[in-house]
């Protein structure tokens with residue numbers, strides 16, 4: 001498959017809906033017929049649990065195992081460690097081992113490239129790879145930014161502090177300048193939006209003040225306990241409450257991601273023609 005898109009879902013702020021977005025955007029894309037791989041890049045293993053693995057720490061193979069094999073120059077067998085979810089997405093799980101692995105990365109040559117090299121082997125089988133980052137800007141998140149084509153930043157409207165965003169943008173800009181020039185920012189996804197208190201204008205204005213002209217996705221994910229329930233069940237919102245407002249919002253986000261991609265592809269094609 002040509003043109004696999006790799007999206008890092010990231011925000012160093014905890015609990016803003018990164019994992020929930022990885023699951024539901026992933027399943028959303030799979031429902032349109034795309035082949036999707038979800039990568040859990042968080043030692044908490046929340047994405048792994050959200051996709052039905054009750055005890056991630058007992059898994060024999062995880063993202064840390066795969067990345068270690070890449071460092072050790074070992075061949076990775078087809079489908080190695082990949083979990084197939086009934087809703088049509090594949091998962092590379094994670095668990096607590098990623099914590100120690102990340103510390104050990106410090107001593108590895110080309111330590112920023114390990115995830116990219118790991119995904120390079122898998123890319124051909126997928127249309128989309130979504131990386132669920134941990135809430136930090138450490139080496140694992142840098143690896144995700146190096147591996148990615150673009151970044152999606154989920155954020156609760158109330159948490160959109162200019163300072164937090166500034167730190168994130170600084171990491172992204174640094175990776176873009178030094179390692180991965182093609183990295184794009186898809187935009188900020190507003191999550192857990194409470195329509196009664198959310199003042200979209202104030203938020204957008206404060207974002208503009210960061211000077212980065214950040215795009216905000218038209219799709220907004222409403223606050224709903226139904227969304228919180230899905231992670232316990234190991235299902236997406238589509239399977240849990242398919243006609244609810246959160247499913248509807250994630251469906252809209254899926255469409256927006258696909259539309260943006262289409263636009264991006266057309267643009268690069270016409271740029272090629274000019275050259």
Ligand SMILES: Nc1ncnc2c1ncn2[C@@H]1O[C@H](COP(=O)(O)OP(=O)(O)OP(=O)(O)O)[C@@H](O)[C@H]1O
Pocket residue numbers: 013014015016017018019020021042046133134135191192193221222223224225227228229231246
């Ligand atoms: N739209 C929503 N409405 C209500 N609750 C939500 C919604 N989206 C996510 N949640 C809940 O909020 C909590 C945090 O969400 P999630 O785990 O997706 O965030 P995260 O950014 O991945 O967190 P972490 O930084 O710890 O990885 C979870 O309990 C989740 O079920």
Ligand SMILES: [Mg+2]
Pocket residue numbers: 018019020042046047132133134
């Ligand atoms: Mg998470």
